[in-house]
Amino acid sequence: MPSLGRRRFFKSSLFLAMLFGGIVAGILAFLGYRVDAGGDLMSKRVEGEKIKLPSPRLKGNVSLEEAIYHRRSRREYLEKPLRIEDISQLLWSAQGITEPKLWVGLRSAPSAGGLYPLELYVAVKEKGVDGLKAGVYHYDPYSHTITLKVEGDISKPLMASCVDQEWVGRAPINLIFTAIFERTSIKYGKRALQYVYQESGHAAQNVYLQAEVLGLGGTVIGAFIESEIQNLLSLPSNEIPVYVMPIGAIK
Ligand SMILES: Cc1cc2nc3c(=O)[nH]c(=O)nc-3n(C[C@H](O)[C@H](O)[C@H](O)COP(=O)(O)O)c2cc1C
Numbered sequence: 378m379p380s381l382g383r384r385r386f387f388k389s390s391l392f393l394a395m396l397f398g399g400i401v402a403g404i405l406a407f408l409g410y411r412v413d414a415g416g417d418l419m420s421k422r423v424e425g426e427k428i429k430l431p432s433p434r435l436k437g438n439v440s441l442e443e444a445i446y447h448r449r450s451r452r453e454y455l456e457k458p459l460r461i462e463d464i465s466q467l468l469w470s471a472q473g474i475t476e477p478k479l480w481v482g483l484r485s486a487p488s489a490g491g492l493y494p495l496e497l498y499v500a501v502k503e504k505g506v507d508g509l510k511a512g513v514y515h516y517d518p519y520s521h522t523i524t525l526k527v528e529g530d531i532s533k534p535l536m537a538s539c540v541d542q543e544w545v546g547r548a549p550i551n552l553i554f555t556a557i558f559e560r561t562s563i564k565y566g567k568r569a570l571q572y573v574y575q576e577s578g579h580a581a582q583n584v585y586l587q588a589e590v591l592g593l594g595g596t597v598i599g600a601f602i603e604s605e606i607q608n609l610l611s612l613p614s615n616e617i618p619v620y621v622m623p624i625g626a627i628k
Pocket of ligand 1: 448449450451452542596597598599600601
């Protein structure tokens with residue numbers, strides 16, 4: 378092969394290889410996120426019982442406009458246990474699968490690139506939820522189940538981690554949103570920082586509105602010591618708490 382032709386051949390082969398490699402890497406990066414479902418980034422080594430939640434209701438008695446109008450951050454709760462149906466509805470509103478037909482499973486709150494960096498836990502106080510023992514449960518949106526992750530009532534140490542905000546200790550449940558930033562940074566690099574916190578806001582707003590419809594109330598908590606909550610939940614070092622949300626009955 379003449380040298381000019383060979384150079385052209387190498388150049389075009391290199392270009393094709395890079396193009397092909399780029400496409401494959403892109404597909405793998407995207408697929409990897411799902412394939413990893415049993416791996417380090419996606420799942421946690423949870424022990425304990427897996428509990429199937431009741432199916433979420435898609436109809437309510439309060440309009441969206443009324444829910445928006447009445448939404449407030451609420452810090453006083455009745456001493457009344459929540460129902461498992463309430464837990465189902467709250468978790469679903471935050472991260473539930475609403476479009477299962479697509480293989481990735483789209484959720485109730487938007488996510489940059491559909492990469493879903495958020496994980497969701499519910500910390501149940503002693504007698505906080507009818508039929509559930511005290512503990513921290515991890516929510517799996519795909520199966521709409523919760524799995525016991527930490528046994529026992531953590532409301533007091535959780536309150537301490539939230540700079541002693543009393544409503545955290547008093548609420549029958551606290552939702553804890555965590556995030557695995559790598560799921561988003563693999564595609565968006567440093568923008569992941571904004572994207573992940575923006576996503577936690579979307580999910581928490583859904584919970585605010587859903588709580589309102591259920592006659593419940595709560596508040597987002599941004600003031601907390603991340604490392605203490607990581608310890609309380611035995612989280613891996615790359616899973617970072619981003620929001621805490623005490624919720625209880627208000628009427
Ligand atoms: C990012 C963020 C962090 C917050 N952190 C706390 C908190 O640590 N403790 C708390 O009681 N409320 C917290 N709030 C709730 C605000 O205090 C509340 O939204 C504000 O007072 C307005 O009241 P409203 O939500 O009833 O409209 C936070 C709100 C946001 C958006």
